[in-house]
Amino acid sequence: MSTVKLTTNQYGKAENRLMRVYRDTDRHEIRDLNVTSQLWGDFETAHTEGDNEHVVATDTQKNTVYAKAKELGVSSPEQFLLGLADHFTSSFDWVSGGRWEAEEFGWARINDHDHSFYRAAPEVRTAVLTRDGDTDTLISGFRDLTVLKTTASGFVGYPRDKYTTLPETEDRILATDIATRWVYNTTDVDFEATYEKVKAIILDAFTDHYSKALQQTLYKMGEKVIEQVEEIDEIRFSCPNKHHFLYDIERFGLENPNEVFIVADRPYGLIEATFTRDGVEESKDAWMHIKGFC
Numbered sequence: 001m002s003t004v005k006l007t008t009n010q011y012g013k014a015e016n017r018l019m020r021v022y023r024d025t026d027r028h029e030i031r032d033l034n035v036t037s038q039l040w041g042d043f044e045t046a047h048t049e050g051d052n053e054h055v056v057a058t059d060t061q062k063n064t065v066y067a068k069a070k071e072l073g074v075s076s077p078e079q080f081l082l083g084l085a086d087h088f089t090s091s092f093d094w095v096s097g098g099r100w101e102a103e104e105f106g107w108a109r110i111n112d113h114d115h116s117f118y119r120a121a122p123e124v125r126t127a128v129l130t131r132d133g134d135t136d137t138l139i140s141g142f143r144d145l146t147v148l149k150t151t152a153s154g155f156v157g158y159p160r161d162k163y164t165t166l167p168e169t170e171d172r173i174l175a176t177d178i179a180t181r182w183v184y185n186t187t188d189v190d191f192e193a194t195y196e197k198v199k200a201i202i203l204d205a206f207t208d209h210y211s212k213a214l215q216q217t218l219y220k221m222g223e224k225v226i227e228q229v230e231e232i233d234e235i236r237f238s239c240p241n242k243h244h245f246l247y248d249i250e251r252f253g254l255e256n257p258n259e260v261f262i263v264a265d266r267p268y269g270l271i272e273a274t275f276t277r278d279g280v281e282e283s284k285d286a287w288m289h290i291k292g293f294c
């Protein structure tokens with residue numbers, strides 16, 4: 001008798017790199033994605049007995065990603081993932097759900113050219129759909145949106161002990177790579193417009209106040225998104241504090257009124273927080289399959 005039991009499991013094809021070109025007219029459009037498909041369901045005997053009767057091959061999952069790019073098109077990463085989920089859960093009785101993830105890389109036209117592009121979006125757009133029976137959880141976001149302000153930021157009032165050397169400042173550079181993900185409370189969303197709206201709100205909130213700490217700035221970014229986007233009740237941020245230290249050029253007889261900095265790449269502060277609409281519980285389960293904080 002076996003002493004081992006199979007518990008949580010999922011499998012599929014990771015990182016299917018997909019370029020979908022729309023060439024119905026001379027002015028081509030492109031969507032550049034990295035798609036992962038993983039299935040949940042009854043895969044017990046595949047593990048315990050090597051019976052592959054239920055095992056939708058990862059190779060088939062890969063092929064399906066490319067076939068659906070043609071059949072469904074890619075109007076947004078989220079719409080594409082919902083289409084994959086519908087396909088797999090309706091095609092195989094024993095597939096009860098799964099996890100589908102996309103990263104999207106943004107391109108812009110070179111000189112408004114019809115079919116030549118350059119990688120333009122600084123950030124990587126992300127989407128993760130989990131379907132568990134009838135329950136969809138859709139988390140969208142982006143990472144690596146690097147932002148910096150040269151003033152209107154300070155850090156004072158923190159406790160000082162025998163290990164504290166950091167001087168207080170009311171005028172410093174604030175810089176970070178914004179990583180954020182938000183949980184949609186519905187899948188009935190204009191995903192393209194909402195993505196642009198959330199990104200614009202976050203960028204605006206980075207600039208629109210005197211920052212007393214990155215923690216406060218994260219709060220203001222989250223607060224504005226939740227106030228202005230009714231489809232979002234919960235948002236997370238993971239933001240390194242990319243330190244810019246005033247460089248000591250006084251040693252050379254030169255003044256340095258916040259003009260010359262040494263940019264430290266490590267160590268860095270790491271500020272992470274979740275904000276929810278007042279009265280809405282944080283959906284801890286939603287984050288279970290997300291790597292890192294967000």
Ligand SMILES: O=c1[nH]c(=O)c2[nH]c(=O)[nH]c2[nH]1
Binds near residue numbers: 155166212215
């Ligand atoms: O915005 C900041 N938050 C901190 O928690 C912190 N700690 C630190 O040394 N510098 C900063 N800056």
